[in-house]
Amino acid sequence: MEVAISDIKTEFTVEDYYNLPEGRRAELVNGQFYDMAEPNTAHQRMSMFLSYSIYNHIKKNKGDCEVFSAPFGVRLFADDKTVVEPDISVICDKNKIDDKGCNGAPDWVIEILSPSNYIYDTKTKLRLYMRAGVREYWTIDMEDREVTVYQKNGDTYSIRKYDLEEEITSGIYNDLSIRAADGLL
Numbered sequence: 693m694e695v696a697i698s699d700i701k702t703e704f705t706v707e708d709y710y711n712l713p714e715g716r717r718a719e720l721v722n723g724q725f726y727d728m729a730e731p732n733t734a735h736q737r738m739s740m741f742l743s744y745s746i747y748n749h750i751k752k753n754k755g756d757c758e759v760f761s762a763p764f765g766v767r768l769f770a771d772d773k774t775v776v777e778p779d780i781s782v783i784c785d786k787n788k789i790d791d792k793g794c795n796g797a798p799d800w801v802i803e804i805l806s807p808s809n810y811i812y813d814t815k816t817k818l819r820l821y822m823r824a825g826v827r828e829y830w831t832i833d834m835e836d837r838e839v840t841v842y843q844k845n846g847d848t849y850s851i852r853k854y855d856l857e858e859e860i861t862s863g864i865y866n867d868l869s870i871r872a873a874d875g876l877l
Contacts, residue, residue: 706772709765710792717763721816723773729808731762731779734834734876738804739779741875742832746782746800749868757784757799757864765793766801768824776817779804782864797824800864804832818842822849828863832856832872839872 703723712718717728731739739761746759762777775793782800783789801821803813814831821829822842829842829849837856842849843863854860856876859869 703773706767706775709775717777719777720773720775721820726812726816728777729806731804732806735779735804735806737877738832738834738872738875742802742870742872743780745870746780746862746865746868749865753865753867755865756786757782758786758789760794766798767793767795768797768820774820776820778802778817784864797821797826799826800828800830800862801826802830802832804834807835814840830860834876837873 704720704725705723706720709718709720709725717730718725719728720726743759743761749755750757750759760781760783762779764781765775765777766781768774768776778798778801780802781794781798783794784799785796788794788796788798803809803817805813810833818829825844827844831840833839834856839854839856839858839860841852841854841860841863843852856873857871859871862868862870
């Protein structure tokens with residue numbers, strides 16, 4: 693069997709993403725797949741703690757936003773070349789939510805860093821989230837015990853680093869403070 697170089701697919705689409713084999717974890721960024729490692733136990737604990745804290749706050753205050761944990765596809769742009777799966781997505785515009793995930797930028801995204809995804813989450817995805825207009829982006833670095841918060845202010849983002857032990861007030865819900873260290877056992 694012969695295959696022409698022109699027949700080899702070098703750029704993928706959202707359709708390819710949704711046709712990945714069952715169990716394969718990957719994100720599609722600018723037409724390229726990036727494989728994702730399975731989260732470890734500490735990552736899962738932190739994700740559950742943060743999701744639960746945000747969900748309870750929204751429910752208690754009868755808020756309009758919804759919180760989703762990975763795997764949850766987010767199509768950041770109106771193209772068919774990018775689908776990411778943030779660890780946690782908070783979406784306040786219900787019109788963005790459909791049966792496949794989120795169509796557009798979430799209001800708040802949280803990524804829990806690990807050695808295998810550190811550069812990807814702090815560089816590649818940071819740029820994507822900023823370009824898409826995500827209002828607030830947190831990276832949780834359990835190894836260095838810090839949280840970096842990026843908050844959109846007009847056309848720019850402010851950046852602030854916190855120790856994992858500090859209370860962090862959300863820019864989306866200014867009456868919600870979270871101490872990420874509480875997500876560790």
